[in-house]
Amino acid sequence: MDAVKFTDHGGTDVVEYGEFPDPEIGADDVLVDVKAGALNHLDVWTRRGMPGLDLEMPHVPGSDGAGVVEAVGEHVSRFEPGDRVALTAGRYCGECEYCRHGEEPQCVNYHIVGEHVRGVHSELAAIPEETLVAVPEGVDWETAAAAPLVFQTAWRMLMTRADVEPGETVLVLGASGGVGHAAVQIADYAGATVYATGGSDEKCRYAEELGAEAAINYEEDDFADEIRAITGKRGHQTTSDGPSERRRSDDGVDVVVDHVGADTWSDSLASLAKGGRLVTCGATTGHAPETNINRIFWNQLSVLGSTMATPGEIDDVLERVWDGTFEVRIRETLPMSETARAHELLENREGFGKVVVRPDSEL
Template sequence: MKAVQFSDHGDRSVIDYGEFPDPTPDRDEVLVDVKAGALNHLDVWTRKGLPGVELEMPHVPGSDGAGVVLEVGEDVTRFEPGDRVAVSAGVYCGKCEYCRHGEYSMCVNYHIIGEHVRGVHSERAAVPEDNLVEVPSGVEWETAAAAPLVFQTAWRMLLTRGNVSPGEDVLVLGASGGVGHAAVQIADYAGANVYATASSEEKLEYAEEVGADYTIDYEAEDFASRIRDLTGKRGVDVVVDHVGAATWRDSLASLAKGGRVLTCGATTGGTPETDINRIFWNQLKVIGSTMANPGEVDDVLELVWDGTFEPRIRETLPMSETARAHEMLEEREGFGKVVVVPDSEYDG
């Protein structure tokens, strides 16, 4: 089969699309004929190399994918050949203290398909049964591939960890990205007043289309100052900041007293300067979140499948152009998710 792969960490030139050994499913795995995959910013970090993460090389990236079941291992009970499935990339042990209490995304052995182990951006992939969800027949492959990681992440971050409630003011940074555009929709679904930042008029218009009430071009004006103006100097109740170092101090400055900042990532760096005085004086809360538990995945994907939430697709490319897909993420081009499909499936 053919697969996206790299044998060394580095810039986009290390990405190749070529022959790779066919996967053989283990007893608890399902062999999937991949119809589409989608990129996340973690694919960029994985390619560049993550501290403390040793990968088997060559590495196949990709945490999001969807396709048709070809074969199942002898212990698999939930799927059979012909089923339509999508990947939910979080792998947990099921045995540690957090798993025993149902907090699977806090598992001490937690890892992510595509980031820590072989991913699914290939013509076929062997995936653990527990990491697959059923995809209804009316859902397009691009939607099924693009939704799971970002929507489950935003759902848990806002509703479970952040406890966003109707009438609250929520600021979503980087609303044009995968997690960002999912967070805008989920905050709107929760009944919040949604403020969103992006870097162009086109992106801001898209943010409004998916649920933002107020938009801010962060390249044209200081978003913290603008939030103060829009809220009568009060600030917002919640900031969704997956950007990190470049925005952290302004995120804290955008919060009302007793507000909370929610974070699930740091695309511009994970060690920002911070304002501890502001945190304790304004009694702010910093809340971290990673991926989601299986029940949360089911809840949010049901709302994707029925059309309540819409994963926006900025572009669909053949897997042989995955380097270009990485460029789109790194250069912040477009709104929503970038999808890649096996060249044998690509119809232009």
């Protein structure tokens, strides 16, 4: 088979596409004929190399993908050849105290397909049964491949960790990216008033198309100043059922979704109203920002970490993707032989939504 691969960490020049040994499936594995894969910033960081990440080389990346079941291991019971499936990326040990209590994202042995182990940007992939979900007929392969990782991440951030309620206000940073464009739609679905940031006027218009009431071009304006000005004018928020119990009348939003990291951290905290919650799932611009601790304790702020989602949460959000409630935006679809270009699209923040790659044999 052909696969995307790299043998060393580095720039986009280390990314290759070519012959690779066919995968061997274990008793709990499903062999998938991959029809499409999708990229995340995780692929960029894996390619560059992260502290503590020890990969078997050559490494096949890819934490998002979808295709048709070719064969199954002897212990597999949920799928059979011909089924349409998509990868959900996260693997849990099923044995530690967190798994036994149903808190899979906190599993002490948790790891991600494509980051810690071989990924799915290849013509064939052997995938553990537990990391697959069924894809209904009628859902195109680009959508099936691009939805799971970002939508499960955004769903858990907003619906579980931040517990957003109708009538609250939510600021989503980087609304044109994968997690960002999912978070705008989910926050709007939850009944919140949504604000967003984008790096251009075009990206801001895109965020408003997805459900944001207003979007701020952070290349031109300080988004924290703009948010305080907007929310100060709005005052106490109401819903059809009356005022939200959580909404404060002071400047700022109730929830900030920050997956950017060091470059936005201070302004994210400054954008929160008293009692507000900052929820984060990543740090693409750096993981060690300076923090004004005074602001956190004086304003009674909460900082919430979030990673991926539980199987039940994945089912909840993907049901709404499959039925069209949420839209997966695809910025570009490329052959896997052009995966280096796909990495550049993410690194240069070009376009809106997800970047999809398909095996050259599928095009």
